[in-house]
Amino acid sequence: MTRTTTNLLLMLITIVAGTFFYITLCSECGGGTTVEPEPPKEVVAPEIPEATSYPFALNDGEYSYNANDNYNFNISSSTILMPLSENVQNGIGGLKSFLDANLGKVLNITGFYKSDETNSSAFPNLGLARANAVKNHLASNGIAAAQMNTMGKLMDDMVPKDDIYLGPVSYSLDDKAENADEELNALYEKIKADPLVLYFNSAQASINLDAEQRQKVADISRYLDKRADASVNVIGHTDNTGKASTNMRLGLDRANFAKAYLMKNGISEAKINASTKGQTQPIESNATKEGQAKNRRTVVTLN
Structure with a gap:
């Protein structure tokens, strides 16, 4: 056997032996198998609560009106956002006619506010300030101030839409108190x-x-x-x-x-x-x- 043939034979034996030992010794470490990558974890976006909205609504039995629109206010503000919708304007007109014909009735206006709002008004809370702003606007539209009462109510579940509270005001009609004077x-x-x-x-x-x-x-x-x-x-x-x-x-x-x-x-x-x-x-x-x-x-x- 020539020297060249001998060298080639030794090289072939080395390759075969190396392959054999690699497969034998590394079979336990997963040799020859494909490791599946972990699937990416699903990123769950935080749930954004739906904005609250309160209607311009009244139901006295004798008088009722319901519009999905209302007076709106910026966060921490008691200034009415203008212009008002046509539905609200129509409601104001109907309410004025009813109160003019029923002088023994009063309109209760309750403004809502949240505890984390800043109250820069002169009133005890921002809800009362908002109710007062609505009262003044109604008075400018001919409704007698003497037939309106204003109140404030804490409503921490309110959710704004683009920094605006939609209709944080409610309304009710009542009889004038006998001991009002x-x-x-x-x-x-x-x-x-x-x-x-x-x-x-x-x-x-x-x-x-x-x-x-x-x-x-x-x-x-x-x-x-x-x-x-x-x-x-x-x-x-x-x-x-x-x-x-x-x-x-x-x-x-x-x-x-x-x-x-x-x-x-x-x-x-x-x-x-x-x-x-x-x-x-x-x-x-x-x-x-x-x-x-x-x-x-x-x-x-x-x-």
């Missing part, structure tokens, strides 16, 4: 005995009310709605720093600032009388900084 008289005495007092400088660009002050604004607004001849006095006061004539003007500036704030929150300009007492009616001594701060005030009460 007595309740109004009691409300008047309450406001007169404990008026709304604002402490701020005329350079301030905003008024921040606490819960008690917000309730006082709501009470004043309610009384003004119920009594057509009622009005509110907004009187500016100062400490005795500077000239008396300058303080008279400064007091009026503060009164007008508060007047503009009340108007922004839905109280009619015609029902607000702004005036000044300057430094002439201090309630504390002007000898201390604390006393001066108390004297720099604006008092809001009924006429």
Whole structure:
């Protein structure tokens, strides 16, 4: 056998032996089998809740109306989004005719709000502010304010659509309370005995009310709605720093600032009388900084 033939034979034996041992030794580690890749895990998108929507609906037995549209509001806002739908406008017209013919009836307007909304209005909650905005719009369409009551209701299950709450307002009709006049008289005495007092400088660009002050604004607004001849006095006061004539003007500036704030929150300009007492009616001594701060005030009460 030649050397070349011998070398070729040895190479062939090596290849065969290597293949044999590879198959034998690696059979346990899955040699010769195909490993299937794990299927990709299904990605489940979070479920987006459907936006809530409340209708412009009334059913008193004597009067009924139902429209899928309603007054709409942005999140954390009590400003009505315009324009209103034709269905809502038609409902307003029919409601006015019914209330004009039934003076013993009142319309209850309940505004909804969520606990995570920011309330920048002068009312105790954003729901009441929204109800008040609707009431003012209805009044501008000829419905007597004296025939409307406003309320707020927490509705944390509301879901917006593109940052807009669709119709967060409900309505009901009721008979006028037999003791309505007595309740109004009691409300008047309450406001007169404990008026709304604002402490701020005329350079301030905003008024921040606490819960008690917000309730006082709501009470004043309610009384003004119920009594057509009622009005509110907004009187500016100062400490005795500077000239008396300058303080008279400064007091009026503060009164007008508060007047503009009340108007922004839905109280009619015609029902607000702004005036000044300057430094002439201090309630504390002007000898201390604390006393001066108390004297720099604006008092809001009924006429």
